Amino acid sequence: MLAILSQGPGSVSKDSDLRKPVGGAIFLPEGLRGPDPSRHPLLLSCRPECQVWTGTLLLGTCLLYCARVTMPVCTVAMSQDFGWNKKEAGIVLSSFFWGYCLTQVVGGHLGDRIGGEKVILLSASTWGSITMATPLLAHLGSAHLVSMVFSRVLIGLLQGVYFPALTSLLSQRVRESERAFTYSTVGGWMWGCPVLGATAVPPLLPSDLILALGVLAPGLPVARPSKVPWRQLFRKPSVWAAVCSQLSSACSFFILLSWLPTFFKETFPHSKGWVFNVVPWLVAIPASLFSGFLSDHLISQGYGTITVRKLMQVMGLGLSSVFALCLGHTSSFLKAVVFASASIGLQTFNHSGISVNIQDLAPSCAGFLFGVANTAGALAGVVGVCLGGYLIEATGSWTSVFNLVAVISNLGLGTFLVFGQAQRVDLSPAHEDL
Numbered sequence: 001m002l003a004i005l006s007q008g009p010g011s012v013s014k015d016s017d018l019r020k021p022v023g024g025a026i027f028l029p030e031g032l033r034g035p036d037p038s039r040h041p042l043l044l045s046c047r048p049e050c051q052v053w054t055g056t057l058l059l060g061t062c063l064l065y066c067a068r069v070t071m072p073v074c075t076v077a078m079s080q081d082f083g084w085n086k087k088e089a090g091i092v093l094s095s096f097f098w099g100y101c102l103t104q105v106v107g108g109h110l111g112d113r114i115g116g117e118k119v120i121l122l123s124a125s126t127w128g129s130i131t132m133a134t135p136l137l138a139h140l141g142s143a144h145l146v147s148m149v150f151s152r153v154l155i156g157l158l159q160g161v162y163f164p165a166l167t168s169l170l171s172q173r174v175r176e177s178e179r180a181f182t183y184s185t186v187g188g189w190m191w192g193c194p195v196l197g198a199t200a201v202p203p204l205l206p207s208d209l210i211l212a213l214g215v216l217a218p219g220l221p222v223a224r225p226s227k228v229p230w231r232q233l234f235r236k237p238s239v240w241a242a243v244c245s246q247l248s249s250a251c252s253f254f255i256l257l258s259w260l261p262t263f264f265k266e267t268f269p270h271s272k273g274w275v276f277n278v279v280p281w282l283v284a285i286p287a288s289l290f291s292g293f294l295s296d297h298l299i300s301q302g303y304g305t306i307t308v309r310k311l312m313q314v315m316g317l318g319l320s321s322v323f324a325l326c327l328g329h330t331s332s333f334l335k336a337v338v339f340a341s342a343s344i345g346l347q348t349f350n351h352s353g354i355s356v357n358i359q360d361l362a363p364s365c366a367g368f369l370f371g372v373a374n375t376a377g378a379l380a381g382v383v384g385v386c387l388g389g390y391l392i393e394a395t396g397s398w399t400s401v402f403n404l405v406a407v408i409s410n411l412g413l414g415t416f417l418v419f420g421q422a423q424r425v426d427l428s429p430a431h432e433d434l
Contacts, residue, residue, distance in 0.1 A: 248412020
């Protein structure tokens, strides 16, 4: 993904040629990154390396979610085999987030300091091995609940570093007007990865990611920023708005990811599992790519960055919650699949909103800031998933779960619409007005 200019000055005919993206986003060599890399006049790109790195990171996202969604998909059958009730199933489903929330900040900070690709490489080699051993752990002794909770906590700990490290990597390599589509391409395909987990046919192994990153990592220089100005960051309302919005986005997604398979299985027991486990996530893939394209296109046409980011959040948190509410008020399987597909598809717009807004605010320490925001989201996910199971047991209705999703989503949306900004907040006071 990084092009290094090894030829002499005569190898490029025009300065404008350096500013053109060639087959993908524009990535910056370390030596050209100043306080604001997106404004530097010399931007380099290289089609082969852009494609290889984008493909490798996309592969990593797919493998990550293949491992993550195996438990939500298998919970229905495991609950029957082991006699779990909804509260116990909720504990197993939420246990992933217990570990997930503990390594977000660490992963982002390490990504900022030593390079996101190294962090991803080390974690993938471990969570991949644990995932492959999960069937054995499930039948190890009679304490099935304990063994599953323990394995999910470990996987959460190791996967928690991925998106902060990815955010750190992209914030240092991609300019502002290209960030939404790049992040939607690399991170947005996670919405289609549950298809692989749902069909139980993952064609890729964690070793594929390890091999690819092992080959690419030695040639990538990384930034080593100075100390994170965390006091300066958290004095800004825009930072708190970003954290709150990311919390709402992550929590809503985690609740739907964890409980939708069980909702369809219990509400429509005679329906085909591959339909409700596959269709909504397939719809999300083009929706994610479209949101990234639309966001970058609007910015290139002169619309304000923060205006575009807020529009994406209206779609990703506001409109998606409307369709989530509709799920609780339909008895038609076809309508339920449509509503679920619309809600999940619209949630992908968050990648072109809050996810890249964090990179707008603090590109020099985006990994750290994203880690903080996603930690809050993971903690909320623990509470939200457990609370969802409790509400189902207490009310006997799935409507309460979807009402919870709507309330959480709109609280985050309102905060971001009022306080969200796109100006950098990681610069020293002497540079903020330049």
